Amino acid sequence: MKGLGVLWLIVFISLLGFGITVIPFPLVAEDMGASPFWKTFGGAGIFSLFQLLATPLWGRLSDAWGRKPILVASLAGTIVAYLWQAYANDLVSLLLARALGGVMSGNLGAAFAYATDVTDTRNRAKGLGIVGSAFGIGFAVGPPIGGFLGVDAAGAPSLHVVSLVAAALAVVALVGSVALLAARLPPELRRPLGAASPAAPSAAAGAPRPASGSPLTVFRARPVLAGLMFSALVVGSGAAALQSVFQFWGRDQFGFGLQDVGLLFMVFALCAAVGQAGLVGPLSRRLGEKPLAMLAIFGVIAGLLLFAVAWNPVVVWVAMAVSGVANGLFTPAISSLVSFEADARSRGAVMGLFNASSSAGRIIGPAVAGPIYFKLGPASPFVASAVFALLGAVLLSRAHAHPAAVPEPAGDSARGGADQDGS
Numbered sequence: 001m002k003g004l005g006v007l008w009l010i011v012f013i014s015l016l017g018f019g020i021t022v023i024p025f026p027l028v029a030e031d032m033g034a035s036p037f038w039k040t041f042g043g044a045g046i047f048s049l050f051q052l053l054a055t056p057l058w059g060r061l062s063d064a065w066g067r068k069p070i071l072v073a074s075l076a077g078t079i080v081a082y083l084w085q086a087y088a089n090d091l092v093s094l095l096l097a098r099a100l101g102g103v104m105s106g107n108l109g110a111a112f113a114y115a116t117d118v119t120d121t122r123n124r125a126k127g128l129g130i131v132g133s134a135f136g137i138g139f140a141v142g143p144p145i146g147g148f149l150g151v152d153a154a155g156a157p158s159l160h161v162v163s164l165v166a167a168a169l170a171v172v173a174l175v176g177s178v179a180l181l182a183a184r185l186p187p188e189l190r191r192p193l194g195a196a197s198p199a200a201p202s203a204a205a206g207a208p209r210p211a212s213g214s215p216l217t218v219f220r221a222r223p224v225l226a227g228l229m230f231s232a233l234v235v236g237s238g239a240a241a242l243q244s245v246f247q248f249w250g251r252d253q254f255g256f257g258l259q260d261v262g263l264l265f266m267v268f269a270l271c272a273a274v275g276q277a278g279l280v281g282p283l284s285r286r287l288g289e290k291p292l293a294m295l296a297i298f299g300v301i302a303g304l305l306l307f308a309v310a311w312n313p314v315v316v317w318v319a320m321a322v323s324g325v326a327n328g329l330f331t332p333a334i335s336s337l338v339s340f341e342a343d344a345r346s347r348g349a350v351m352g353l354f355n356a357s358s359s360a361g362r363i364i365g366p367a368v369a370g371p372i373y374f375k376l377g378p379a380s381p382f383v384a385s386a387v388f389a390l391l392g393a394v395l396l397s398r399a400h401a402h403p404a405a406v407p408e409p410a411g412d413s414a415r416g417g418a419d420q421d422g423s
Helices: 004-022 025-031 037-064 067-087 091-117 122-151 160-180 213-222 223-254 258-287 291-308 313-340 347-376 380-397 412-416
Strands: none
Touching: 004 067, 004 091, 004 122, 004 160, 025 037, 025 091, 025 223, 037 067, 037 091, 037 223, 037 347, 067 091, 067 160, 091 122, 091 313, 091 347, 122 291, 213 223, 213 347, 223 258, 223 291, 223 313, 223 347, 223 380, 258 291, 258 313, 258 347, 291 313, 291 380, 313 347, 347 380
16 A cells, blocks of 8 residues: 555645635635525536546546646646636636536546555455545645635635635645555556447446447446446535535534634545545455445535534534544445446546535536525525435445455556655
8 A cells, every 4th residue: 555645645635735725715706796506506516517528538637648748737737726716807717617626626537536546455445445535635725724724804705715726736746646655556457548448247247248439338338337426426516505505504504714614514524535545455354335325325414414403503513523524434335336347457447426415526526505594594505415325325225236356457556555756
C-alpha cells in the first residue's frame, strides 16, 4: 500500500480548499438575487453536473496516460477556477467559475484508480477508506474556516477571501503532486485511447467479458455494476440534498450563522473520516462489503429522519454524527465492490463512471431540495432524501457481487506495491 500517504495528502489539500468555499456559497448566491432553485443548485448542482461530465473522461485518460499526469493537469485547472470565483461579481460569472471547478474536480476516477493500483484485493476496501478519509478530513477542516472567513468587512457572506485561500492550497497540492507522487500504472497496463477493453473472467461462470472500448458496455455486460452505480446515485442524491439546503434550514429553524453551519459540517466530515479510515477495514473483513454498504444505507436513513423531526439543536448534532459515520462507511464499501468487478486495464474508466453516478446524485439532490424546501416546508427535503436512500437499499439488496471471483491480471498486485517511472 505504498504511495497512499502522498495521495492522501494531495486529496486532503484539494478537499480542504473545496470545504472552505462550500459554506458561504448558497448565501452569496442568495445575495446576488438567485431564485430558490439556483440557491441550492447553483453551487453544489452546477459543480456536480460538470464533475459528472468530466469524471469518466479523466478516468479514461488516466488509463491511457497514467494517473499522475491527470492529477497534475486537473489541479492546475482548479487553481484557475478558484481565482475566477474569488473575483466573480455577478451570478452568471459565479456559476461559470463553479462549472470550471466541477470539470477539474472530475479527477476522482483517477485518484481512486491510483489507490486500487497500490492495494491488493484483501486490502482494497481499507486502502480506499484511507484515501476516502482525506475527503472527509479535508472537508472537516474546511467548513469552519469557511464559516469564519466567508464574510466581508461588513459581515455579509463573501467568497473572495475563501476562494483565494483555496487557490493557494491548490498550488500546494500541485507542487506536491509533481514532486512527490510516484507513477503507479506501468506502460504495459495502459490502454491507449480508442483501444478495446480487455476481456476478463466473468464472476458468474468464468466466461470472458466482451471486449469494449466503452465502460458503458462493461456496465451493461455486468448487471451488478449497474446496480451498484444506481445505488450510489440515490444515496448520493439524499446526502447532497442535506448539504445543499442545510444553510437555509439551520438559519430558519434554529438561527444558525455561518460559523454554526461550518462547525456542524465539520462534525459530519470528521465522523465520515472515522468511518472511512477507522471502521471500514475491520467491518468489511468481518461483514463483507455488501452487508457493510447495506448497514451504512440504513444509517443514512436514520440520520435523515432525525433531521426531519429535530426539535432542538442537540438532535441536529446527533443527526450530523449519525449521517457522517453512515456516509463514511458507504462510499469505500461500495467503491470496493465496483473495483473488484473491473480489471486493471479498465478500472480507471469504470471507477470514473461509477464516481460519475455519485456526481449525478449530487445534481438531483440540490435540484430537488431547494424548491421543495421553500414550497413544502422544512422537513420535506429530509423525508424525500430518506425515500431515495431506501430505494438505494433495495437496489443494493438485488446485487450479487462476488469480489473473490474476479482475479487480478498477472503482475498487477505485485506492481501495486512498487514505484514505477514514466508518468
